[in-house]
Amino acid sequence: MSQTAKLELEGKTFEFPVIVGTEGEKGVDVRDLRARTGYITYDEAYGNTGSCQSRITFIDGEQGILRYRGYPIEELAEGSTFVQIAYLLIFGKLPTEPERQRFSDLLTDYQMIHEDMKFHFEGFPSGSHPMAMLSAMINAAGCFIPEVMNRYEPAIFERQAARLISQVRTLAAYAYRKSRGLPAIYPKRKYRYTQNFLHMMFSEPDEDYHLDPAVVDALDLIFLLHADHEQNCSTSTVRMVASSRANLFASAAAGVCALWGPLHGGANQAVIEMLEEIQIQGDDGSRFLERVKQRDGHAKLMGFGHRVYKNFDPRARIIKKACDVMLDKMGIHDPLLDIAKKLEETALNDPYFVERKLYPNVDFYSGIILKAIGIPSEMFTVIFAIGRMPGWIANYKEVIESSDSRIYRPRQIYQGEIQRPYVPIEER
Ligand code: CMC
Numbered sequence: 001m002s003q004t005a006k007l008e009l010e011g012k013t014f015e016f017p018v019i020v021g022t023e024g025e026k027g028v029d030v031r032d033l034r035a036r037t038g039y040i041t042y043d044e045a046y047g048n049t050g051s052c053q054s055r056i057t058f059i060d061g062e063q064g065i066l067r068y069r070g071y072p073i074e075e076l077a078e079g080s081t082f083v084q085i086a087y088l089l090i091f092g093k094l095p096t097e098p099e100r101q102r103f104s105d106l107l108t109d110y111q112m113i114h115e116d117m118k119f120h121f122e123g124f125p126s127g128s129h130p131m132a133m134l135s136a137m138i139n140a141a142g143c144f145i146p147e148v149m150n151r152y153e154p155a156i157f158e159r160q161a162a163r164l165i166s167q168v169r170t171l172a173a174y175a176y177r178k179s180r181g182l183p184a185i186y187p188k189r190k191y192r193y194t195q196n197f198l199h200m201m202f203s204e205p206d207e208d209y210h211l212d213p214a215v216v217d218a219l220d221l222i223f224l225l226h227a228d229h230e231q232n233c234s235t236s237t238v239r240m241v242a243s244s245r246a247n248l249f250a251s252a253a254a255g256v257c258a259l260w261g262p263l264h265g266g267a268n269q270a271v272i273e274m275l276e277e278i279q280i281q282g283d284d285g286s287r288f289l290e291r292v293k294q295r296d297g298h299a300k301l302m303g304f305g306h307r308v309y310k311n312f313d314p315r316a317r318i319i320k321k322a323c324d325v326m327l328d329k330m331g332i333h334d335p336l337l338d339i340a341k342k343l344e345e346t347a348l349n350d351p352y353f354v355e356r357k358l359y360p361n362v363d364f365y366s367g368i369i370l371k372a373i374g375i376p377s378e379m380f381t382v383i384f385a386i387g388r389m390p391g392w393i394a395n396y397k398e399v400i401e402s403s404d405s406r407i408y409r410p411r412q413i414y415q416g417e418i419q420r421p422y423v424p425i426e427e428r
Contacts, residue, residue, distance in 0.1 A: 009037050019050075023058055040411045047307065051408070052239065056089060056394050057230040061308035064359075066315065068228055069093070077318050082223040083107065083193050086390035089228050090161050090397060104192070106162035111187040111196065113170050114144040121178045130382045131266075133175035134168070135256040141167055142249030149247055152400045160248055161393045168252075168389050169193070172382045173200030179378070194220040197386070202374065214329040218369050219383075221322050225315045225362060226384050228391025230308075234258035234265065238392040242399040243408040255392045256385050262302070265384040267363040268370070269377045271303040275336040275367075278343075285343040293352045301347060303340075303364030310357035319365045327372055337368050 003018040005028040014037055017029045027050045034040050043049045058067045066073040069088050076085055080094075087095040087103050095103060120140050124133055142148045145163065147156060174184050177200075185200045195211050198219065202209035229235070237258035241251040259265035278288050291299045306313055327334060344360055347353040370380050399405050 007037070009039060012037075019053070021053075023060070034411070040413070042413055046236075051231055051236060052398075054230065054395070054398060055092065056398065057228045057391070059230055059308050061306070061310050064309060064311035064314050066229070066313075073225065073314050074318065077221060077224060080224065081193075082220050082227065082387070085224050085227050086165055086393075089390045089394040091158075103158070103162060106159060107166040107193060108189055110159075110163040110166040111170055111189075113141060113167055113174070117141065117144070117171075117174075118184065121174055121184075124178060126179065126181055128179060130172065130175040130179055130379055131256060131260045131385070133178065134172055134382055134385060135253045135260075137171045137175065138164075138168060138249055138256060139253040141171065142247055142253075145249075148249050152245075154401075157397065161390075161397075164248060164252060164393060165389050166193075168386050169197045170200060172379075172386055173197060175382065176201055176376075176379050194223065198373075212330070214326050215373050218322055218326040219373060222319070222366055222369060222383060223387035225318060225366075226387030228388070228394060232264065233261075234388065235391060235395050239395050239399050240408045242396045243405060245400075248393065248396055251396050252389065252392050255388070259385055259388065260381060265363075265381045265388070267302050267361070268367045268380040268384060271340075271363050272336070272367040272371060272377045272380070274302045275339050275343075278339055279335060285339055285346060289343065289346055289350065293350075301343065301353070301358070303367075304347060304353065304360055305356070305358040306361045309359060309361065312359045313361040315362040316360040316364055319362060319369065320360075323365045323369050326369055330372060332372050334368055334372060336371070337365075340365060340368060 003020075003026075004015045005018055007014045007016065014033075016033070019027045019029050021027075030041055041049070056069065058070070059065065068076060068085060069092055071088070071094075076088075080088075083104055084095055084100055087093075087100065117137065117140065120137060121133070145160075147153075148160060170187055176182075177184050183205055185203045185205070187196045187200055191199055191211075194216050198211060198216065199209055231239075234255040238251045238255040241254045242248075246254075262270045274288075278285055281287070288299070289301065291297070292301050323337065327337065344364065347358065353359075366383075367377065367380055370383060371377070375383065
């Protein structure tokens with residue numbers, strides 16, 4: 001028999017159905033709560049609110065489990081590539097070789113942005129943050145594709161998704177080149193996804209960048225590990241915008257803005273800045289941790305803690321290992337890595353972090369890899385955005401294709417002034 005939940009309000013009992021997910025997660029279905037009782041639920045920051053039923057990504061934060069479409073992240077990280085994972089997330093199945101080839105060919109076909117987009121880039125002052133440029137330029141890119149502005153059509157969605165995944169990489173590289181006053185570098189058909197990004201970032205018109213396989217693999221892994229993470233702040237933003245039936249490019253541009261903040265995707269930049277600050281102070285991290293615990297200046301251990309994970313973030317384990325492997329292959333010794341490892345060890349044994357179940361998250365070690373590759377810290381969150389794009393697209397598709405999807409529109413408990421008469425300006 002299906003389970004129900006009983007709620008007692010003003011002496012009356014109401015029953016609500018319980019929804020059980022395929023992994024056993026339970027939720028009380030309160031969709032008709034207000035209509036039946038006059039009450040709403042209050043859940044600031046949505047810590048207990050399921051905003052949708054989704055088939056894309058599963059997380060068990062207590063056990064530190066992450067699966068894309070049912071596949072454990074550890075197995076995907078070991079045996080797959082970012083492009084295959086993008087296909088998996090968006091279309092729900094691992095691509096066969098012909099499907100992968102077709103999707104890769106689409107990515108190649110769409111890698112060039114419209115030449116007029118260069119004039120848009122020229123309008124930004126030098127030193128503009130690449131995340132600001134990326135968000136604006138994704139929206140602008142949509143203007144060059146009339147079909148994007150039309151109603152959602154399943155038949156052309158693969159093309160639109162491929163165009164966005166491919167062009168976000170070109171736009172990101174151009175944003176970096178613009179922020180440094182460097183000439184834009186065009187993509188090359190012969191390169192695969194991640195190779196092409198590195199080429200557009202670091203080649204010069206008179207000299208091609210040397211593509212080190214260790215670097216290509218590490219960056220591809222970073223993209224893959226960021227590809228989706230269920231209903232986080234930016235993905236919820238994308239779903240919110242999509243629910244109004246805004247187009248794919250507008251919804252993704254909104255996702256970039258949500259990702260930018262230091263409590264979300266901006267944390268990878270903040271981690272490196274924190275580690276550099278600790279290094280400059282000649283601290284081994286212990287003085288900094290004391291400041292965090294004393295809440296001195298609201299200091300936080302960036303790259304630690306997560307709304308959902310109350311255990312190790314499985315992505316952090318994979319990235320930490322990849323970081324060691326890549327630095328070793330490149331023969332780099334980065335003192336920031338030593339500080340990060342010491343911070344992690346100390347924090348994991350400190351009652352403040354233990355009691356609050358604060359563990360390293362995906363951002364704690366990713367910045368050290370990106371820094372070793374030569375990617376400047378203001379580009380770290382852009383890298384996160386390139387990686388997260390397939391997840392945003394998959395969630396956009398899920399919203400648009402859902403037969404019972406309505407515009408997202410939360411309610412509130414009003415706590416402002418009660419009704420009062422207007423006072424003319426001369427009487428105030
Ligand atoms: N350093 C010190 N204290 C922390 C930290 C931290 N990194 N994270 C949480 N806490 C404390 C927090 O002050 C609170 O303490 P108390 O209960 O005494 O007030 C307690 O732990 C619970 O934290 P919270 O802020 O209520 O947790 P939240 O779920 O609202 O926030 C978070 C989650 C990720 C925003 C937060 O842990 C944080 O700010 N971490 C640092 C930023 C960061 O690394 N963000 C990247 C997240 S992973 C990538 C992504 O998906 O975006």
